[in-house]
Amino acid sequence: MKRFCILLALLVIIGSLAGCTPIKTGENTTTAPENTQAAEATDAPATDVPVTDVPATEDASTPVPATNPPSMPTPFGNQPDPQPKAMEDFTVETIDGGTYTLSEALKKYELVVINLFATWCGPCRVEFPHMQKVWSEYSDKVSVVAVSVEANDTVEALTEYANGLGLGFPVAREGSSHLSQFVTIGIPTTVLVDRYGNIVAVEIGSKTSEEEFRELFDRYIGDDYDPNSCTYTVYAYDNRNRDVAGVVVNFCTDTMCSPVVTDEEGTAYFEGVPSKYHVQVIGIPEGYELESSSEFYTDPYSQIIFIELSVKR
Secondary structure (H helix, E strand, C coil), rough: CCCCCCCCCCCCCCCCCCCCCCCCCCCCCCCCCEEEEEECCCCCCCCCCCEEECCCCCCCCCCCCCCCCCCCCCCCCCCCCCCEECCCCEEEECCCCCEHHHHCCCCCCCCEEEEEEECCHHHHHHHHEEEEEEEHHHHCCEEEEEEECCCCCCHHHHHHHHCCCCCCCCCEECCCCCCHHHHCCCCCEEEEECEEECCEEEEEEECHHHHHHHHHCCCCCCCCCCCCCEEEEEEEEEECCCCCCEEEEECCCCCCEEEEECCCCEEEEEEEEECCCCCEECCCCCCCCCCCCEEECCCCCCCEEEEEEEECC
């Protein structure tokens, strides 16, 4: 089973993983656009990174995967492997008059899923029915709590919202829990805490199918769950929101580099141990230009890496 480690990496326009813009708890907010544009971030100095083109095609919208990845550059220095970060215990008041406490949930469940949302967020509303359906299948092992980080979401409004969507898991307001600190890009934001009380993922954006939730839950439950393994997922797409195959992405430590190449769905996976990898985009298909940064470092809260390209005119 593939394992994923936590992420707070370079994000560019989320594309199909739509989200709402961040909100500030305690301030008045208005309806936010449903597409989130994330800020580009990198803690590596800019350097010239070789880019290898793939043979040209007649239509740049149908790129050809890179079949021969270029030679790997010299590895860069790497910081020590990050230590797991324990999730601070919290208690929130649920809309039915009860409470939800993380430490109590961890006594019963293998995985705690904390979904941060607001009633005005369109993508939040889209993913809840899928979350509800899959949670009902996993409710003996997975605990889900939906927490509104919008100060203007009253108990009455949340009750009407939850009843309208048929949500069976606890729904609460943030209160004094300070969970909105995890909303760095937008909502919905989902924080996953494993059976050991460690944050294993911070996912940004709306999931639009039941299968996405099943895959997410399956990563962290079961007897073969290994908290020391990690899978980074790379998504490559262009300015038309089309998947881009043939993007070569290099993961380097201080001793070696390992390349992965995106497939026809614009996706590639790198499996290893949790570490601060130096990530480099070292090959793109002909007919494209790189819009996001060509290199950066993963972070202990990293899980998904988005690579944005644009079609050359």
